[in-house]
Amino acid sequence: MRESVLVIGAGIGGLCTALSLAPTGRQITILERDGPPPAEDADVVFLDWHRRGAGHVRQSHAFLARLRGIIKKHHPALLEELKELGARELTFEMMLSDIQRDRYEPQPEDEELTIITSRRTTLELALRNYVERLENVTIRPGFFVRKLLTEPDEDGVVAVQGVAGEQDERPLELRADLVVDASGKSGFLIQQLMEEGAGITEESETAGILYFTRHYRLLPGQEEPDRTKSPPASGDLGYIKFGVFPGDNGCFSVTISVPEVELELRKAIMNPDVFHAITLQLPGIQPWTNAERSEPRGKVHGMGDLHSRWRDMVIEDRPATRNYFPLGDTLVRTNPLYGRGCSFAAVSAEMLRETLEETTDPLERQRAYHARLRKELRPYYINQRTQDRSAIRQAEAALTPGYRKSWRGRVIESFFDDGVRIAVRSDIGLLRQAMRGFHMLEHPNKWLGKPGNFARVLYYWSRGKKRNARAYPPSPGPAREELMTALAIDHRADLRLPGGEDKLAA
Ligand SMILES: Cc1cc2nc3c(=O)[nH]c(=O)nc-3n(C[C@H](O)[C@H](O)[C@H](O)COP(=O)(O)OP(=O)(O)OC[C@H]3O[C@@H](n4cnc5c(N)ncnc54)[C@H](O)[C@@H]3O)c2cc1C
The missing domain is CATH 3.30.70.2450 (Alpha-Beta Plaits)
Structure with a gap:
């Protein structure tokens, strides 16, 4: 008999889980606290859809090439439906700098670097309409999951057997073979498991x-x-x-x-x-x-409240739970600036399918899912966290009058600003490879780790600003003081002046 799956949340992670698992024939029920889209029209949906469970749906979203590639490979009809609703594809050619455009010769692999762009509500509308038509998928809107139904094993692993919640104010319990938790960044169910003694670890820090x-x-x-x-x-x-x-x-x-x-x-x-x-x-x-x-x-x-957060469900080869698979923001959160969250959710759903098809042993499934996520997602997580930390330091430095970077700091900054940035704005081959890292098609540092590419970056860096002049983009805008003065915002109020109080700490 095919397994039954309860999915908590019909956001990006929940819908991608359905896309990924439906072709395996499993019986999938998605439980979503919010109501369905109020209409079929993308503008009405944007204006009127109450999404209390996903407060960020009206924030800007772009959908990386990795996510588009997953949709295109497994559900090409969905890509067409997205376009019919108005979503657009932006190609690699459109990302070229002005000095690259004339020299561009399309390569077959450039197609893989295309991204999808639309309002997030439009993407959700298309995804949801498509998923709802899949034969073995049911979406139950207005179902608020309050609790996981659990039972501790003798070996301390928490077994998840279903959920308890309410729909239309009616208390309900549902049981299934597997529970996928895609309840998003504010999802609280994983906390319940931690309180029940599941050995889940978490690292979290502000994105700044x-x-x-x-x-x-x-x-x-x-x-x-x-x-x-x-x-x-x-x-x-x-x-x-x-x-x-x-x-x-x-x-x-x-x-x-x-x-x-x-x-x-x-x-x-x-x-x-x-x-x-x-x-x-x-x-x-x-x-x-x-x-x-x-x-x-x-x-x-x-x-606000933008955090990087990584949770591990297997510690030293010991799974914390059985039959429970979190994915999306409830498992890993990243700074939205990198636009990776939806791709993380979609990739995790792919990893889940591969895992479930590989073994039926519940603990082996936990280990295999964990290993895949670590291999596939962790490098991007670390990469963006490193950049966040550096941006936080820079923002603090901008508020410290008289701050002077160390010599090492200046060299590193120059390497990235005058070397890496100028190289990818000049050399189409380098841009192509860097983009593969950015779009999660390859390890994010792979391109720069190749000796030939590193040498090209050094070449541009050593040429100096004068000879690279054409590759520098125009100034992106005014300096801090200038902009704030023009807008009548007190530009001195947040400066770290000697003896001044740190308002953040207060
Ligand atoms: C400001 C901002 C900008 C972003 N920009 C981008 C971007 O450009 N590109 C990108 O790829 N990613 C972006 N992200 C990240 C992306 O939005 C998330 O990674 C993605 O939504 C995660 O999907 P999810 O399914 O985990 O959560 P969500 O999409 O938030 O879905 C969670 C769902 O679970 C439901 N739910 C929650 N609790 C319960 C419950 N107890 N019972 C029933 N249902 C429940 C909610 O109603 C919701 O529908 C951005 C994030 C933010 C905050």
């Missing part, structure tokens, strides 16, 4: 930023700015990072991430007028948000 997003719509007759003629629509000014996320159906959003330590700026930016004014100060964003091109829609969506 807050996310601020506002949506825009192109005015009638307007098109998106020509990428070949405008400055890059994303950038890093040290005290903020920003980017345009092209969306579906004439929509796009702008996200500005602000370091946690910039207390005044992060307060001020929630004002829609201030947010809009900042976009107009950024040469790469202004062509999108100026009054002839588009109009802003609605409020600024702010989001």
Whole structure:
């Protein structure tokens, strides 16, 4: 008899689990606390879908090549349905710098670097419609899971047998062979297992930023700015990072991430007028948000509590649970700036299918799932965590008057800014390989670890700024003090002045 699977959550992880497991014939029931999409129209869904369980659905999302590749390989019809709803594909060619475009010769593998871009609600709508039509999948909206039904084994492993919760205020218990927990970043069920003595470990630290997003719509007759003629629509000014996320159906959003330590700026930016004014100060964003091109829609969506978090369900070869498989944000969270969360969830769902098809032994399944996740996801997790730590240090330095980097720090910064960055903006082959790492098609550090590539980077670095001049992008925007003064924000309030109090600590 085929196994029964309860999936908690119909967000990206839950829906990807259904995509992954449905072809194996297992009977899948997805339990989702929120109601179904209110309509079939992407605009209505964006405006009216109550998603209390996933407060970030109106934040900018882009979907990496790895996720698109999984959809394309296993469910090509879904990719078509996504496009019918307005989602778009951005190709590798569109990511080339202005000095690379003329020399570009397409390679077959470039197709693998295509990304999907749309409002997240549109992606969810398409995924959900598709999953709902799969024969062996049922989605039960309005089902709030309160508790896992568990039983400790003699050897201290917690066996999960089902869930208890309520639907339409009716208490219910459901049992199944397997429980997949895709309840997202605020999911609390894994905590229950820890309290019951399951040997689960967790490492967690702040990503150091807050996310601020506002949506825009192109005015009638307007098109998106020509990428070949405008400055890059994303950038890093040290005290903020920003980017345009092209969306579906004439929509796009702008996200500005602000370091946690910039207390005044992060307060001020929630004002829609201030947010809009900042976009107009950024040469790469202004062509999108100026009054002839588009109009802003609605409020600024702010989001904090952004953490990197990694949980291990097997410690020293000893599984913590049986028949329970967490995936998505409840297992691993990453800084949204890298756009990897949805791909992490989709890859985990793939790893789960491979594991379940490989063995029926419950403890072996735990070990195999754990080993696959460590191998597949851990390198990206470590890579982005290292970058977060460095960005946090930079943001603090920006607030410390008179701060001077160490000699070593300056060399490293120059290696990345004047070496790596210039090499990938100049050499299409290097960009192609770096992108494979970024999009999770290869180990993130593989390309730079190849001696030939490293030598190319050194070549560009040693040429010096003058000879590389064409490869430097135009300035992404004003310095901190200049921008804040223009917006009447007190630029001195958060400086780490001698004797000043650290407001974050307070
Ligand atoms: C600001 C921000 C921007 C991001 N940008 C990107 C991006 O550009 N690209 C990208 O790939 N990733 C991005 N991410 C990450 C991505 O959104 C998450 O990694 C992804 O949503 C994880 O999927 P999930 O299924 O684990 O959780 P979710 O998608 O959050 O889904 C969890 C689901 O579980 C339901 N649920 C929760 N508890 C219960 C319960 N007790 N009972 C029943 N149902 C329950 C919720 O209602 C929800 O539907 C971003 C994240 C944030 C915060």
